[in-house]
Amino acid sequence: MDGPLETRELAYFLAVADDLHFSRAAARLGIAQPALSKTIQKLERRLGVVLFERNSRTVTLTPAGQVLAREARHALDAVDAAARRTRRADTGDPHLILAMKAGGDAGLLSPILAACDREPCSLPVRVIFHTDRVRLLRDGLADAALLYSPAEDLSGLDTEPLLTEPLMAVLPASHPLAARASLRTADLRDENVHGQRGPTTGPEARSLTELLQLVALGQTVAMVPRFVTTPLRHDLACVPVTDAQPVTLLLAWPAHSTSPAIAALARAASAASPGR
Amino acid sequence: MDGPLETRELAYFLAVADDLHFSRAAARLGIAQPALSKTIQKLERRLGVVLFERNSRTVTLTPAGQVLAREARHALDAVDAAARRTRRADTGDPHLILAMKAGGDAGLLSPILAACDREPCSLPVRVIFHTDRVRLLRDGLADAALLYSPAEDLSGLDTEPLLTEPLMAVLPASHPLAARASLRTADLRDENVHGQRGPTTGPEARSLTELLQLVALGQTVAMVPRFVTTPLRHDLACVPVTDAQPVTLLLAWPAHSTSPAIAALARAASAASPGR
DNA sequence: GCCCATCCATGCCGTCAGGTTATCGATCGC
DNA sequence: GCGATCGATAACCTGACGGCATGGATGGGC
Numbered sequence: 001m002d003g004p005l006e007t008r009e010l011a012y013f014l015a016v017a018d019d020l021h022f023s024r025a026a027a028r029l030g031i032a033q034p035a036l037s038k039t040i041q042k043l044e045r046r047l048g049v050v051l052f053e054r055n056s057r058t059v060t061l062t063p064a065g066q067v068l069a070r071e072a073r074h075a076l077d078a079v080d081a082a083a084r085r086t087r088r089a090d091t092g093d094p095h096l097i098l099a100m101k102a103g104g105d106a107g108l109l110s111p112i113l114a115a116c117d118r119e120p121c122s123l124p125v126r127v128i129f130h131t132d133r134v135r136l137l138r139d140g141l142a143d144a145a146l147l148y149s150p151a152e153d154l155s156g157l158d159t160e161p162l163l164t165e166p167l168m169a170v171l172p173a174s175h176p177l178a179a180r181a182s183l184r185t186a187d188l189r190d191e192n193v194h195g196q197r198g199p200t201t202g203p204e205a206r207s208l209t210e211l212l213q214l215v216a217l218g219q220t221v222a223m224v225p226r227f228v229t230t231p232l233r234h235d236l237a238c239v240p241v242t243d244a245q246p247v248t249l250l251l252a253w254p255a256h257s258t259s260p261a262i263a264a265l266a267r268a269a270s271a272a273s274p275g276r
Numbered sequence: 277m278d279g280p281l282e283t284r285e286l287a288y289f290l291a292v293a294d295d296l297h298f299s300r301a302a303a304r305l306g307i308a309q310p311a312l313s314k315t316i317q318k319l320e321r322r323l324g325v326v327l328f329e330r331n332s333r334t335v336t337l338t339p340a341g342q343v344l345a346r347e348a349r350h351a352l353d354a355v356d357a358a359a360r361r362t363r364r365a366d367t368g369d370p371h372l373i374l375a376m377k378a379g380g381d382a383g384l385l386s387p388i389l390a391a392c393d394r395e396p397c398s399l400p401v402r403v404i405f406h407t408d409r410v411r412l413l414r415d416g417l418a419d420a421a422l423l424y425s426p427a428e429d430l431s432g433l434d435t436e437p438l439l440t441e442p443l444m445a446v447l448p449a450s451h452p453l454a455a456r457a458s459l460r461t462a463d464l465r466d467e468n469v470h471g472q473r474g475p476t477t478g479p480e481a482r483s484l485t486e487l488l489q490l491v492a493l494g495q496t497v498a499m500v501p502r503f504v505t506t507p508l509r510h511d512l513a514c515v516p517v518t519d520a521q522p523v524t525l526l527l528a529w530p531a532h533s534t535s536p537a538i539a540a541l542a543r544a545a546s547a548a549s550p551g552r
Numbered sequence: 553g554c555c556c557a558t559c560c561a562t563g564c565c566g567t568c569a570g571g572t573t574a575t576c577g578a579t580c581g582c
Numbered sequence: 583g584c585g586a587t588c589g590a591t592a593a594c595c596t597g598a599c600g601g602c603a604t605g606g607a608t609g610g611g612c
Contacts, residue, residue: 004283079280090325156532
């Protein structure tokens with residue numbers, strides 16, 4: 001009834017919570033089903049809480065189980081990140097890893113890195129290009145990232161805003177709306193709009209260049225922050241969308257970080273951003 | 277060399293990291309010293325990283341160890357919070373716990389709670405008064421809190437700003453500076469200033485009333501946000517400090533929360549704040 | 553309506569991780 | 583140099599965790 005939860009218990013719980021099936025979950029974990037059942041029971045006894053409703057034919061999460069599913073994922077992320085960051089701290093080659101989307105720095109990266117170099121306590125910065133930068137941060141695979149708000153979930157991160165710019169619609173140059181000085185989201189209602197957020201119908205774009213290629217082919221219309229639209233292919237046009245929330249480019253890092261090197265990078269970013 | 281870290285290992289590691297003494301740490305943990313030594317060695321082997329420098333007379337943290345000390349604390353906090361929130365979610369009496377400093381709500385609490393009541397998915401809100409509200413949040417003992425920025429560390433929290441007001445110096449009515457229309461921080465250089473932040477010399481104040489009592493006695497001068505200065509004792513005066521950063525009162529909650537009840541409270545706070 | 557398939561819980565047993573005590577080796581203060 | 587202190591090592595013991603076999607409940611097929 002007491003004592004802290006073990007990560008093994010949480011991982012087992014999440015396995016069951018994920019496919020709501022003890023036998024399959026056990027197989028995925030590489031253990032036998034009874035062992036899993038017993039561990040879950042023990043976890044429930046220890047918490048004093050029923051986590052699953054077992055109807056002998058179907059398994060469902062109780063409300064408390066839903067809470068634990070969310071919290072456990074967060075806790076395990078934190079544990080894994082602890083291990084990764086510790087390993088990284090031990091390499092003889094100390095450096096920071098900055099994650100960004102290729103072309104998504106609005107030209108600010110160079111001045112930031114230059115300013116960082118002049119900061120005391122700074123470390124060499126290695127840049128990696130990746131789409132899911134938030135995950136890299138949470139998993140401890142990157143130390144900082146260039147993110148977009150409000151497109152991305154910033155919870156658990158500390159941030160330094162760099163630049164705020166309106167959303168632009170990117171259209172084929174020949175598109176009837178391309179000549180307009182500005183648009184409203186309603187104008188694009190009938191288009192197949194590809195944004196930064198959420199899934200849309202139609203073809204998927206893996207990178208900005210791919211996305212713009214699709215726009216040029218007339219298969220979609222893109223809504224992107226202004227700072228990724230320069231320079232623009234000559235067969236495309238971009239028009240501000242006045243009633244869309246503007247996008248902020250920001251530097252983000254794990255919230256509880258106390259590393260002086262991260263602090264130096266944040267100071268550099270603040271100094272190099274056009275805001276000041 | 278693989279597999280996730282266990283919370284037991286992290287807790288043991290932190291015990292050693294805390295007093296840098298294996299025998300004492302083992303005693304505190306209620307185990308024998310060899311068991312602790314072996315567990316730490318195993319942890320080091322598993323991470324592939326030396327965490328302590330043992331000089332057979334003194335134990336110190338390596339740089340990697342310092343990183344792990346920080347990260348492990350965070351991870352264990354997350355695990356403990358997971359257990360607490362799960363237990364709380366199971367009680368038959370669902371409610372939110374809001375932590376605040378007594379008198380620190382600028383009169384906004386009532387309208388917020390009233391607005392919350394009208395929100396769908398809202399839960400009854402129970403208010404507790406406590407100084408270290410950030411800790412309550414991180415430990416899962418509170419679901420939301422009224423905090424002050426920049427006085428408090430908001431990392432890992434989501435926030436909704438409610439009100440921004442200048443810092444005021446609170447002085448005895450008879451103080452030479454009390455008649456001034458405004459002050460600058462330099463004017464208070466020679467005073468024994470008690471703020472919200474950091475330790476100062478002189479007597480400690482546990483509550484706002486205590487603090488104001490000390491001011492009335494001429495033992496200190498207080499710097500506090502304006503919204504806690506009304507009404508003010510008649511023997512005190514308050515004067516805005518023009519070059520101090522203004523203070524924002526905000527509602528905060530754990531960043532990764534997805535609870536609809538918290539969302540309802542946040543919406544209510546946003547609706548009831550004078551900002552809109 | 554019976555029977556079988558499915559799926560989680562239980563009982564029993566073996567193994568190893570994690571604990572204990574005893575002891576060693578190294579270092580510092582006197 | 584000697585004793586005291588402290589972490590590492592050695593040898594051993596116990597119980598938690600996992601495996602296998604089986605039970606019990608439920609739903610679907612014929």
